[in-house]
Amino acid sequence: MDEEIDQKVVLVTGGTQGIGLGIAHEFLSKNYYVIICARHEPKENIFENYEKSSMFIQCDISSSESRENLIETIKKNIGRIDVLVNNAGVAPPERKDILEASxxxxxxxxxxNLQGPYFLTQQLVxxxxxxxLKGNIENYHPSIITISSISAFTSSTSRGEYCISKAGLSMMTKLYADRLAEYDFPVYEIQPGIIKTPMTxxxxxxxxxxxxxxILPIKRWGDPKDxxxxxxxxxxxLIPYxxxxxxxxxxxxxxxxx
Structure with a gap:
């Protein structure tokens, strides 16, 4: 490991824009060391004034090789991970009726949206x-947070692929929550609604x-910081049980x- 990190460390996938970037900034404001990964490097300095508390690692989470490189880079340069936020996701390249989708x-x-987070979670867990088990980190209480969508339970027949991927993340959350309870690693799912992002x-x-x-009781768009x-x-x-x-x-x- 090149340097010792005393802060809690969070990895946010797809953290260069939209919801992921909003999540990353909130963790930075709480003195976390933030690692973001994405397929493409950010076009601008998205973490100005936080350079010493953040790191970007290029990673395509759909690729096993790229995920392995991500994990090894974290192990070598950071040496710990406290929170994984599975946020990276894409819409289909073209919205097509389910009867015509490719x-x-x-x-x-x-x-x-699904295979990448499933195996990244496995590797990081x-x-x-x-x-x-090493016991070298005091008060070490890691957690997994997966960002899905209202599309996990809402039919949208012009983007069935997206809905199925988000529904799969809901079951993934249950599976990992069940399996990791013996380690006291809580696993959560956040289902955002209509959020102002580049995707929308x-x-x-x-x-x-x-x-x-x-359509919404609270009549406004959601914001990534929400x-x-x-x-x-x-x-x-803060929600321990x-x-x-x-x-x-x-x-x-x-x-x-x-």
């Missing part, structure tokens, strides 16, 4: 267990209209109303 688009979305820029007018018409604040709350252990918990950050969208 296998290529399905595979593309599933590998990034084994590292966390190793750190716990193309459908802004559609959702502006839906929000005006009352998700970030929730992620920090979970990571700080819970695991496998789903936190709905959707302005009340999940409420069935008449």
């Amino acid at each position: 296998e290529e688009d399905f595979e593309y979305v599933i590998k990034i 084994n590292f966390m267990i190793e750190l716990r 820029n193309g459908v802004k007018s559609k959702y502006d209209k839906l929000i005006r018409e009352g 998700i970030g604040k929730a992620a920090v709350t979970l990571a700080e252990g 819970a695991t496998g918990q789903v936190l709905n950050l959707d302005g009340g969208f999940h409420i069935r109303r008449l």
Whole structure:
């Protein structure tokens, strides 16, 4: 290890923009050391004034080789990981009716949105267990937080690949919560709703209209910092007697109303 990190360390996948960037900034504000990874380097200095408390590692989480490089870089340069935030995700390259969708688009979305997080979590959890067994880190209480979507339970027939990938993340959360309970590693899922991000820029007018018409009890767009604040709350252990918990950050969208 090149340097000793005394701060708690969080890895945020897909952390260069949108929800991931909002999450990263909230953790930085709480004095975490923040590692972000993404397929492409950020186009600008997104962590100005936080250079000593942050690191970017290029990683395509759909690639086994790239994930292994990510883990080895963290082990060598940081030496610990306290929180994994599975946030990286993509929409299908083109919205197509489920009767016309292609296998290529399905595979593309599933590998990034579901297969990548599934195995990245596996790899990082084994590292966390190793750190716990060594006992070298005082008060070491790691956690896993996965960012899914209201699409985990909401049908959108023009992007079935995305919905299936997010539904899969919900089961992934339950599986890891069950398996890791013996280590006292809590596992959580946050389901964001309509959030202002680059991914939703193309459908802004559609959702502006839906929000005006009352699709949400809380009549506003969500902001990435809304998700970030929730992620920090979970990571700080402020909800201690819970695991496998789903936190709905959707302005009340999940409420069935008449």
